[in-house]
Amino acid sequence: MRFARLVFMVAGILGLLILLPGFFTIDMVGRQFPPAVTHPDFYYGFLCVAVAWQIAFLVIATDPARYRPLMPAAMLEKFPYVAMLLILFLRGQLAFPQLTAVAIDGTLGILFVAAYLKTRE
Numbered sequence: 423m424r425f426a427r428l429v430f431m432v433a434g435i436l437g438l439l440i441l442l443p444g445f446f447t448i449d450m451v452g453r454q455f456p457p458a459v460t461h462p463d464f465y466y467g468f469l470c471v472a473v474a475w476q477i478a479f480l481v482i483a484t485d486p487a488r489y490r491p492l493m494p495a496a497m498l499e500k501f502p503y504v505a506m507l508l509i510l511f512l513r514g515q516l517a518f519p520q521l522t523a524v525a526i527d528g529t530l531g532i533l534f535v536a537a538y539l540k541t542r543e
Contacts, residue, residue, distance in 0.1 A: 423486055423487060423540075425536070425540050426482075426483075426486035426541045427483050427486055429483075429530075429533045429534065429536070429537045430496075430537065431479075431480065431483040433476070434476045434477065434479035434480035434483060435476075435480075436526070437472065437473075437475070437476035437479065441469055441472050441473050441476065444465075444469050448462060448465055448466075455517055455519075475496070478492065482496065486541045487541055490538065493537065494538065497531055497534045497535060497538070500527045500528070500530055500531030500534060501531050503527055504528045504531065507520070507521065507523055507524050508524060
C-alpha cells in the first residue's frame with residue numbers, strides 16, 4: 423500500500439509543479455515551440471483537465487485500496503497521451519524537447535500499473 427500511496431502522491435505533486443506555471447506562460451510556449459497558440463481555449467482547457475487529474479492522483483494517494491477502481495482511469499490519462507506524442511514526433515509535428523513528457527508520463531503510467539497490481543485484494 424505504501425508503494426501505491428507514494429507513486430500517486432509523487433505523480434500528483436510533480437504534475438502540479440509542471441502544469442500550474444502553464445497558466446501564466448502561454449506566450450512563452452508560443453515562442454519556444456512556434457507557432458503561437460491560436461486557440462487558447464484548447465490550451466487552457468487541456469491545463470484545467472490535466473490539473474484535475476493531478477488532484478485525482480492526490481486523492482488516490484490518500485487511500486489506494488479504496489480508490490483502486492480509479493487506477494485504470496489514471497493509466498488512461500497517461501498511456502494514450504504518450505502514444506499520441508510519439509506519433510506526432512514521428513510525423514514531424516513535435517519538437518524533440520517536447521518529448522520529455524513521454525518519459526515522465528510513460529514512467530508514471532508504468533508505475534500506476536505496478537501500484538494497481540500491488541494493491542490487489
